[in-house]
Amino acid sequence: MTTPDGLPTEAFDHALSTVDAPAAIALVQGLLDDGVDPLAVLVDVIAHGQRAVGDRWQRGEWTVAKEHAATAVAVSATEVVTRFADRVPVTRGKVVVACAEREWHALPAMIIGTAIRLDGWDTVLLGASTSPARLSQCLHDVGPDATAVSCSVLGALPTTRRFIEASTTAGVPIMVGGSAFGSDDVRARALGATAWAPHAQGAVDALHHLPPVVRRAAPLPKAPMAEQAAIEVGHQRLVQTLRDRWSATTTDGPATEVAREVPHQAVHAVSAALLTGDPRPLAETARWIDHLLTVRGADPRLSAELGDELATALRDYPAAHGLVRRHWTEGLVPQGEHAR
């Protein structure tokens, strides 16, 4: 079975869901041998398949372990394209591709790195959850033309800001992308990135238009930053408070296990909103949590309840408190309108 484009997406999805690395590798190798555009293989086959993997976990069909195993298969498949890309002559400068600390989704960075390599750039790929010190060391050693950062989770936005500081202090332009930035460049600009890329092709295009040298990113606004820093320091305590009060974690229910991790995301969303001045991460997270819990059969009021508990736990932080009060429920369907 193939798509209208003739790409065997279903066969690839099957290889992921059966954790069949040899099949996934053979399939990708076959496409490259047939002369299929390697960028299309990356985006329309591998990234497409990987999105389905995430959705399956989100819908409660797969465990985290199954998701990891399938992702490992997608990584092996991407490596086939990476080896292909390594034969493309280097005709442009150097790009360092990295994930900031707390970003464990290494695959999007691999895909972006490979897409950039296919375009003739020399790339240095730093793996998942890289410290700013390691990035700085690499910038001094490599002296790249650009840094590219992939950020999928809101919790990695604060460390991505540190990457932006490290890169721009060295004068190196920095391009960011990934789902944590949302669907426009608002968060990227707020954090001081040189460019934002909505997808792999966008990343390839954006690199062509970066200035050779950038100024050090301006400091972020003081007041919200002070709150964000305090919330980050008190993260574990806040999470524990939420777990102690929120009925999804205090009582046994169909989604209790997954709910235990949810307060982390809620607090990260607050940090992201403070850091970027963009309140949308709150509504997005509220909606994401609502979906995560209700597909597992939990009470549809739980996400709203978490918003209330979060606002209460943050009462000493006026900006954060106000953001949660105003924006959390924007992400939720009013009571009784759940169409599931």
Place this chain on the structure above:
Amino acid sequence: MTASGQRALRVDPVDRSVLGDETAATDHELLAQAQLRVDLAIDVTSALTGSLNLRRTVLRLLDLITPRMADWAMLVLVDDAGGLDLHGGSDPTYTSGVPRALVEGSGLDRVLRSGQHELLHVAMELDSTGALGTMIPDPRLRDEAIGLRPADVLCLALSARGSTIGALVMIRGAGRGFPEQEVEFAGLIADQASLALDSARLYEERGRITSVLQASLRPPALPAIPGARVSARFRPAAEHLEISGDFYDVHGSDDDWLLVLGDVCGKGVEAAVLTGRARQGVRTAAHFDRRPSAVLGALNNVLCDNDSTRFVTVVCARFRPSPDGTSAEVDVAVAGHPAPIVVHADGVVDQLDVAGIAAGVVRDIDYTEVRFTLTSGDTMLMFTDGVDEARGSDGFYGMDRLLALLPAYAGAGPVAVCEAVEQSVVEYLDGRAHDDIALLAVSCER
């Protein structure tokens, strides 16, 4: 213009003692000009201290100079081999190299030899190729400069720590020549830039040596083992140095492989140097006898014979996959190291029952060996104590946490197992410092 009017240029060796150009600037203009210079000086200082990379420092400098100080600029650096590297022009990323002999006797050569600045006033009405040719030894850059119909060409010597390391050529168009005070100021900027460039040059030279040595101490890329899947993770205590006292290695051929993972006591460079020796010791020993007990016995004696007081803990597994890739015979011996964990396909997780004293302490140890069969869906995980001894807010990460994490990853394969353990430990650390961490996992291919 010279009296004869035949030459296209006049060469002024810059006399720094002459100050105060007689221009009719108002106080307000002077103040504004002074402010611009202060801003630029601050920018130069902060920008040039931002990177230790030579190329980035060059780009930064060119970016600062054009258009604020000049309409066009080219940076010349003397390289190790005595050649000249040219950077800049209208595209700051442009570079080219010329042999030093090519500039012999030119204005540029004079500046590089004397360390003295030179200012050229180019006659507009005459062909300026000669004037620019003496300072710009690259045809593309020279054509760019000629196209600007320059009025003044200022060539500043870049001197730092007693050597002239290069030159900075700046061009201004008609009506915007370099008055005396601006030459003075440009000289100050050049001094700042010289120090930054020289530091970056020193760092780069040292970096070249380090990166070669580092590469030899970093764990090697994993080979593809027919009939098996292998994965490894490596997180040094000093993450940015990328070397540590932990090491792993995988070597062998066809259907007989050795997987080794170890930990030299201590961390950082000193420990990393010994990991290189330990890895080599294992490879050499395996050449004579591939049994893990024999390999560790030989390594132990070699390390004991060294005068080093450091000891090494090692786990060594001989891995012999079946031709169809569904099972493997595994022999394991350890020297003072945590025994590997096997995550069985059915979710049962157990740690192998094998022990032995660390290598490099006492001579002539007989290491014991256990043998078992790894079957389809099982994963064997080897790890260093950076995992169980990671310290978070609840004390050590501990073996119990590790053993509790793994059953969920039954059948997930070595990549997923390594990834899960690394993520779990690093998140447990929550930003705290940690010891070196290394993971090596293997499973059958099918």
